[in-house]
Amino acid sequence: MTVRELLVAPVRRALHEGAARWPRLRRIVEIGARELERALHDDLYTEGYYGDAGGARAEQALEIGTAEYTRTATHADEGAYLVWRFLPVRTTLDVGCAFGFFVEAERELGLDARGVDVSQYALDHAALGARGHVRYGNLLHRLPFGRGAFEGVSLFETLEHLPPEVVPRALREVRRMTTGYVIATIPSFGPNEHGPGGWFDVKVRPERLDHYRSLGDDYEGPVAYDDLYRDADGAPVEGHLTIASFGWWTRQFEAAGFVRDGALERRIHPHLARLGLTKYWNLYVFRVPDAPVVTGEQRSASEIADVEKRFGFDERVADPEDLARVEAALGRVAVDQAPRPQTPFDT
Ligand SMILES: C[S@@+](CC[C@H](N)C(=O)[O-])C[C@H]1O[C@@H](n2cnc3c(N)ncnc32)[C@H](O)[C@@H]1O
Secondary structure (H helix, E strand, O other), X not given: OXXXXXXXXXXXXXXXXXXXXXXXXHHHHHHHHHHHHHHOOOOOOOXXXXXXXXXXXXXXXXXXXXXXXXXXXXXXXXXXXHHHHHOOOOEXXXXXXXXXXXXXXXXXXXXXXXXEEOOHHHHHOOOHHHOOOEEEOOOOOOOOOOOOOEEEEEEEOOHHHOXXXXXXXXXXXXXXXXXXXXXXXXXXXXXXXXXXXXXXXXXXXXXXXXXXXXXOOOOOOOOOHHHEOEOOOOOEXXXXXXXXXXXXXXXXXXXXXXXXXXXXHHHHHHXXXXXXXXXXXXXXXXXXXXXXXXXXXXXXXXXXXXXHHHOOHHHOOOOHHHHHXXXXXXXXXXXXXXXXXXXXXXX
């Protein structure tokens, strides 16, 4: 006999019958069930954090422009496209996947994508195409997969949510997960060797901006907790706890055993501009030392053209400001996107 047959089923039956007979017991069971369910939920990353995504509009919606947490607003198609187009990977893990929009989009592109997040709320409301492929996982503890389970790991707008002191441990866990590559977007400040730099605005409290700007390019952070930009309730905005420079983040990844792939970032930046993402995403790409350096295209010109059309990227008109920032950082760069050369970067 199994434990379920021996123990769970009789206890459940007794509770059911008792709750049917005695209203007071029913109330106790109801409260107990609710509290047990609540125990699984994170305090911050719950309904109010994500705004409209779960259907209920919340007062403290995450501010991502539209206050709606959707596949479009999170730029999940664009993120999935970058992973699919530029990384030589078939199996991927999206850490901080929230509702699984990136996982859903990657799966539509034929990748074997999974996701983990600490938000039980987001996982309970996962996108249809991600259901069954996303699960609870906390980067601060052991993720529920074996060593080297994925060829690629993505972390879109997630690492800044960890306190600085746990970042080394979290990145060691990312390293444990992958045999190949990591793509991450992390709000960062200061100069960037491989693309447009970052800034302090909306990361640091307004009254401390002058101080941080005066520290010059050598200052790497992380910004002191008391100086982090706050929301209306006085908490760090959107749960951003680690605000640091490109140099600081790069060194954290290197210490965890990664090598930054600046050449690949340089190839991707013109596409970020073309897709209107330069102003939103500070890009990092890493590989483990023994993974092959990424060269050439991972997909054929016709596959790329098909996906560009399917996601509507072929209709995009780049923001001139984005283009100017990428050009200022990298010089004149050819967008190697076939078969539609159309931006000022095209030579
Ligand atoms: C700003 S959201 C980004 C979600 C998604 N990647 C995107 O770009 O739209 C940050 C996500 O990180 C998740 N998160 C925060 N701390 C985490 C941790 N320790 N482990 C895993 N996920 C975490 C949150 O629950 C939240 O869904």
